[in-house]
Amino acid sequence: MLYFLPNDDILYDALLKRDPQWDGRAYVTVRTTGIFCRLTCPARKPKRENCSFHDTVGACLEAGFRPCKRCHPMAAGGEVDPMVQTLLTQLEADTSRVWREADLSKMGFDPSTVRRSFKRRYGMTFLEMARHSRLRDSFDSLSEGARVIDAQQDAGFASASAFREAFARLLGLAPAAFSKQALLRADWIETPLGSMIAVCDASNLHLLEFVGRKALPGELKKLWQGANGSLGFGRFAPTDQIERELQAYFEGTDARFQTPLALHGSAFTKDVWRALRDIPAGQTRSYGALACDLGRPQATRAVARANGANQIAIVIPCHRVLGADGSLTGYGGGLWRKQRLIELERQYLG
Template sequence: MLFDLPDTATLYQALLQRDPDYDGRAYVGVSSTGVFCRLTCPARKPRPENCTFYASVGECIQAGFRACKRCHPMAPAAEADPAVKTLLAALAERKGHRWSEPDIVRMGLDPSTVRRAFNRHFGMTFLEMARLERLRNAHVALAGGGKVIEAQIDAGFGSANAFRDAFSRLMGKPPGSFAADALIRADYIDTPLGAMIALCDRTHLHLLEFADRKALPAELHRMHQVFKGRIGFGRHAPLDLLEAELDAYFSGRSGQFSVPLAFHGSDFTKSVWHALVEIPAGQTRSYGRIARDIGRPSAVRAVARANGANQIALLVPCHRVLGADGSLTGYGGGLWRKQKLIEIERQYG
């Protein structure tokens, strides 16, 4: 389960009130119709004896319910939250703007409600997300040969120290530590589910993560250690291929990737990642199934840890691993993304 559900009476009351605090966190399966819904569904409310509550979309499907056509519970919850949609659109329109809580208030939104909504969907606040977007502007400036002071200005930081600290927390090192002629290069790739950061050399992809993933700074720091600081900005040929294949993936043209991958981990961890790569698009596996596939049936927890340590999102499809009961379980890029990726891949099954 994704979180501990309260008692049935509380959940039924939330259903009657269309309580938005449960949106994306609890679902109701209605035995009289055979459908499952968000608790905010506008449809006529079922009788309590016909309701069973679940903590994930996966559990609802496992129980035999089909998705409601009115509240679309299979769509990422973030897309259904008006405040989230409004702010994400504003963030895309006002590039480089230094967002603050008064900006949110001027848009007629409550900062505390927005904070809860973004934390629930993305694991970070809107202001943290906006800061990441400004740091991306800095990355683009540096990759284009700009000076650090120019990147600082593009990112909207008035203080050089604040810029240096923020950049270091995201990228693992301060901006001046990135080599101009490095063999390993870092660049951004845009996707419909958010910007991603990729690291590659002339032949292989070493890292691919959503830019807002909490674990990304630690992963990039490890990459700096592996390559002894020889990481720079820009891209090599594999990133151009990756960008084209991601476009085909998200547009529904192909679920296949051919970019060569470089794994950094123990032999056991690598064996798990190789097993993940073997899962066809449109299919899912349990941790126990993967443990059996690699010949380590008792190592289910170790498989789960290796799955969580994956540093090449999408191409090493850790999102295709579900709990034994079919629940979505954890995903470093956010459960809403995991749900959407599985939804996208149904067309490839």
């Protein structure tokens, strides 16, 4: 099925609540003002009888409505708050800086406002994002053969124990657990939706996850155990290939992924993952519809579990599965990413 809107009562309730899960997936047109908005628009809410709902910006424009100047519905993902942009620029300029709430206050920003803004937009706080950037620097240093103590200092960690703890919390393993010349190698890939970890062997991609996903530490540890500890830093040819394919995907030029995959799951789970890959970019399925596609209409919950067990994000597009009513459901990379991936893939509908 193509993406469909639920009934107007559900969408009007989402408008009143400014529910972010519908941002970029549904728009409201207001008859009395002649404008259309995101459902997260901060403006005063119109009466129910004056509202109509559409699934695309084009439909709103064709109906004769103008875009709202407060929520900017024609900007992909909404315009970036100047405060957010300022902090992102500062972070990009010095990824090793150790940020504290006092630093935000000195810049004239309210730490609680910063926390809410980043959490709403990126699914993590600014301080968490800064910590991930520092750990990324240490990851790069270790990949280049640096000693753990040097990587720790490059990342701005004064304490060796704090560095090991932060590294292990993010990746599930302490730095010393990664070996040289390993059969599996892990490296970072940057995307417009945040950093990802790719784990490959010489022939296949085994894992592709967003940094910060709760399941990532456990998934990496499981791969490490399966490879008898032969997991290291660096990349093989499949890492370069998936990085190129992700770039094309986010640029809107190609949604096909040809990188060979190593799938770790039961026969049924692998069937679900293959069915997910059969969903064209720009389309969605419900869990029930996917179960029917597999000839197992009573296996909706099993399909949902297999969907949640996917550890190769985007390539195996579990983000294309919605609730039966069209609502977003759980996504390991964060609902905000799921929402933006669905919005991004509209361009592939042709």
